[in-house]
Amino acid sequence: MKKVSLKDIAQQAGVSTALVSYVLNGKEKETRVGEAIAHKIRQIAKDLNYQPNHLAKSLRSGKTHTIGLIIADISNPFFANIARVVEDEAKKNGYTVIIGSCDEHAEKSWDLLNVLINRQVDGFIIVSCEGSENQVHYLKERNIPFVLLDRHFPEIQTDFVATNNYKASYDAGIHLIKSGYSKIGIMAYKSNMYHMEERVRGYKHALRDNNIEFHESWLKEVHFEAMDSEVKTAIDEILSAEHRVEAIIFATYGLAINGLKYINELRLKVPSDMAIVSFGQAEVFDLYYCPITYVRQPLEMLGKTSVEYLLKKLKNPEEGMKQILMEAKLIARESSKARTVQVGG
């Protein structure tokens, strides 16, 4: 069963393909197609169940109505949720999404970018990874529309939609301090990505603003690729250090999962032995024996807005630059419960 093309309809109607195209695209008024023939064409198209060939349309128009979404890993719930929002929002506007996972790897990210550019996606939504600045510059130079999502490079002028990580982390710190903890550590990725630095900076400022002296041993930075083992080492060190922390902020979901597993292994009780606040969100946090306090990023809004910005740019390339930082919300739970004995700063 061959696919039905404009030509087939034209033949059956005894007209040229041009007419068929006009009618089927609702241009019959401007192009003065006869009423009778227009009706006939529509009928035949319906009878043959005509479905336009997107490839041909795209080749001609230069628009594929497709957007590329580059993330770290679709099997990570944070990105999976984002992806779902982006998918839905795009579909609502007649766009299709192609998702690529780069595993926080700049090289893979390059590959994806190129594959998707060759596939003529109209634009990108990108969760950048470390060392991918050149890719951002490349897109700017080539004038390919894109929006950075969740992470951005402050030194590069781009559209972006991200969380106010400084504030989020600051709030997390303040929350712990108010709950009576003063020896507070943070576990983050070893990375010079801005969003990660901001999380560390927010945490430090929370301490500073409460006259708590920060100790270097409280900041643990682990490599993404060696997370499994390094998280354990980091926790071991944190526990045996001079100023043993009473609370940890996990700067990402992945770190929290690994950290919690090890904390369980060590039979440490949350929050009495160690209070916890984590970034990210997932069912785990609800179901943990001691529900985990977490920083809820406005996933839905982040995803929706990134699509919105990108589509605006696609519709009008002259559209001005759009940058927005959205506020996260701290969801306080048992894992950071106020200590019975309040320890002032």
Add this chain to the structure above:
Amino acid sequence: MKKVSLKDIAQQAGVSTALVSYVLNGKEKETRVGEAIAHKIRQIAKDLNYQPNHLAKSLRSGKTHTIGLIIADISNPFFANIARVVEDEAKKNGYTVIIGSCDEHAEKSWDLLNVLINRQVDGFIIVSCEGSENQVHYLKERNIPFVLLDRHFPEIQTDFVATNNYKASYDAGIHLIKSGYSKIGIMAYKSNMYHMEERVRGYKHALRDNNIEFHESWLKEVHFEAMDSEVKTAIDEILSAEHRVEAIIFATYGLAINGLKYINELRLKVPSDMAIVSFGQAEVFDLYYCPITYVRQPLEMLGKTSVEYLLKKLKNPEEGMKQILMEAKLIARESSKARTVQVGG
């Protein structure tokens, strides 16, 4: 900056586009292109950083090297993991994946199917939802290659890659019985999908083979769309029924999450108040205060094999029908720990 096309290269080299195409596709031998000119063409292509236009290629060849993956929901970890495997395996073979979430909704699934068919995907990998038999028939009629993943329709002859759900559920039942439980319930979706029926059947046979009388109140079937509330009602009923169960099998990840949340609310202790076995897999099961026994489906294998089957079919449409049931593995944990007092059947 315009995109570089074959024409541009041809112009610079002073030859026709045909030659350029031949050389760049490695057909210089068959088509006897001069060595010197071939070299020149390659050099120019490199200098101009030529990237072929996939749309044009696809329009001409009728092949897009794209596969459509239709699942229930990318934000569900089971599907997210599957999607990741499929993505990687496809990429390895030069294919791109477009993912669509249908929310277990046949109508949405139809939409997705049509959108992707218009986008000329070469084939589909589909996790079918209830009431989508007509879609499967449609694909067969239209001769569009596809492989059913995780779920299949026994009455329709198709390629499929799925788990042996009967066996998996049977094993889950046996495991609980061996661990000393005899009043065992199961929570499943109200559905006539084969994979779900098989899970119930396996469970029932495990009871039967151990001379345990099955009580209707032990089988709770809830509607997917009203899961949140119906799971609670179901658990309430299960607890107040005459033969109150000591253990529950959750037939899906989603049910388990909802169920566990409610069990926590009720302050029931796992496994002493209620033992648990669940299908699906995710971090939650590891981190729950009492690690959850679960049926581990061979995700990696399922995903890989589905891609493999599909690609074989794409390469050779005459390829015979391929059907495989893979065995799941029960991962025994605390949530189904052997009771101290063994209760024989």
Add this chain to the structure above:
DNA sequence: ACAGTTTGCTTAATCGTTTAAATGAATTTT
């Protein structure tokens, strides 16, 4: 009645590739 306008349709180029067929020159065979 004739120029000018409107109407309703067709023609043909175009997007960027691929590839069968054609072409003409150089080389080999007889």
Add this chain to the structure above:
DNA sequence: AAAATTCATTTAAACGATTAAGCAAACTGT
């Protein structure tokens, strides 16, 4: 030396759509 073969390249159609431009025929006004 003519015929046949080989070699290296070009031409042009095709994929399926869009759309500017062209062209009769019918209609308008004077």
